[in-house]
Amino acid sequence: MSESPPEPVEIPWRELSAEALRGVVEAFVLREGTDYGEVEASFEDKVQQVLRQLERGEAGIVFDPASETVDIVVTRRVR
DSSP: OOOOOOOOEEEOGGGSOHHHHHHHHHHHHHHHOOOOOSSOOOHHHHHHHHHHHHHTTSEEEEEETTTTEEEEEEOOOOO
């Protein structure tokens, strides 16, 4: 009988220190390389956009125990 991998764990962003939150968001922005359309956004603009998405509940932080990684994902919550 094989064990299923552990489920990812949601990390409440408000419980992170300001420095830890900034580090997670910056790593996400650097990794994503998202196309922001015709107008290029600065690194700081992208970081602020992700922070606003977290504040609005449009994105969340998850820890994957199987890979021991942290990521930011789109949530399905609609306010």
